[in-house]
Amino acid sequence: TTCESGVPGDTCAPGQPIALDDATCDGIDDDCDGPLDEDCPLHPLRTDNDGDGKSEAEGDCIDDGPDDRLPAAFDPPAQVFFVDATAAATSPDGSPENPFVTIQAALDATTVDGTTICVLPGSYEGIARIEGRAFLNLVGAGSDQVRLAGFFHFGDVDDSRIRGFTTNAFFFRNQQDDSDRNVIEKNHFLCEMASSAGADPLWSTDLAGSGVFLGNWEHSNVVRDNVFGPNCEYGVYLNQGGYNRIYRNTFV
Numbered sequence: 001t002t003c004e005s006g007v008p009g010d011t012c013a014p015g016q017p018i019a020l021d022d023a024t025c026d027g028i029d030d031d032c033d034g035p036l037d038e039d040c041p042l043h044p045l046r047t048d049n050d051g052d053g054k055s056e057a058e059g060d061c062i063d064d065g066p067d068d069r070l071p072a073a074f075d076p077p078a079q080v081f082f083v084d085a086t087a088a089a090t091s092p093d094g095s096p097e098n099p100f101v102t103i104q105a106a107l108d109a110t111t112v113d114g115t116t117i118c119v120l121p122g123s124y125e126g127i128a129r130i131e132g133r134a135f136l137n138l139v140g141a142g143s144d145q146v147r148l149a150g151f152f153h154f155g156d157v158d159d160s161r162i163r164g165f166t167t168n169a170f171f172f173r174n175q176q177d178d179s180d181r182n183v184i185e186k187n188h189f190l191c192e193m194a195s196s197a198g199a200d201p202l203w204s205t206d207l208a209g210s211g212v213f214l215g216n217w218e219h220s221n222v223v224r225d226n227v228f229g230p231n232c233e234y235g236v237y238l239n240q241g242g243y244n245r246i247y248r249n250t251f252v
Contacts, residue, residue, distance in 0.1 A: 045082065045096035045118075056082075057096050061118035061139035062164070070116070073159065074137040078114035081106040085122030103128040103148065110136065119165070121145035131155040140164030143188040143227070154179055161185070168192045171213030172221070178241075183222045184212055191232035209233025214241045224248050 019030035023039040031039075045056040052069045054060040059077040060070045070077070081094030083106050089098040092105065099120065100106045106117045107130040116137040127150045130136070136157060140146035141164060148167040154160070155172065157179045162170060166188040172179040189211030211228040214221060218241040228235040229252035236246055 043096045056118055059116040059118075059137070061116065061137075062141065071137075071161070074114065074116055074135060074161070077116040077137065078112045079110065079116070081109060081115065081117045082120065083117065083124075084120040085124055086120075102126065119146050123147045124149065126150045127153055129153040129155075130157060132157070134158045134160065136160035138162045140187075143186060154182070157182065163187065166190065169211050169213065171210070171215065172218045173213065173215050178217045178219065179221070180219045181221065183224070185222070185225045188227040189229075189232065189235075191228065191235070210237035211235050213237045213239070214244055215239035217241055219243050221245070226250070227252065 018032075021039040022030045022033070022035070023041065024030055029035070043057070047063075048055045048060070049063045050060070050069065052060065054063075054070055054075075056063045057080060058070075059074060059080050082096055082099035083094075083101070083103050084099040085101060087099045087101050092098050092100045094100050094106055094109055100109070103117070103119060103124055104126060107128060110117070110130065110133060113134040113136070115133070115135075117139070119138070119140040121141045124147065128148060129152075131154070134157065138161065143164055143166045146165050148165055151168045152162065152165075152170040153173065154170075157172070159181045161183045163183075163186050168190050170184060170187070170189065172182070191209055191211045209232060211232050211234070212223050212226070214237065220243045221241075223236055223244070223246045225248050227250045232251065235249075235251050238244060
């Protein structure tokens, strides 16, 4: 369609479509029948595979069974971002079609509470750090499929969840504010923090050898169904916190 002097027009000549169907997903009525892109196939991340009414694009990051449905605390998500280490988008925006390449890019784009970040299979580098957020749902495709070579660092983050990663460590640490009521589940922590010394301004030698570090009065967090090792000296390191629950973890 066109717009000239405020009058809409139709540049499609009846009987002369540029295609027999409209499957190009380009916002153009290729077959000149009125609707746009009606034959466009859905992106795989926009389909609901487990029948719970939500696709991955709507926040159901692992869309393959009831156990992985979007928890009520994160439904509906305020934002949904995707991360894919193999993506080649020139202008990534975190959408299924143009995902971010790094986990940190998605965390930097998280401007509101209630954001879900779905991390697709792959190997990722560096430190993933965020501060001052709540109800962040950070979900990897599975600890057997997503590897962060660095570590996670959350400060002043509440009511959030991290799930489905293999990484060196995860720690809550902020010099002024604590992090409460978070869930850390179904991850594999290698506890190889020493290799990251000096890479983060709040890293210190007392973190070496720990898989999950709860410091500076973190309260009411849950650490469950994770695997720690084989290089863990502490596994879970608690420092001046309270009411934290640690259960169903495996230490090797």
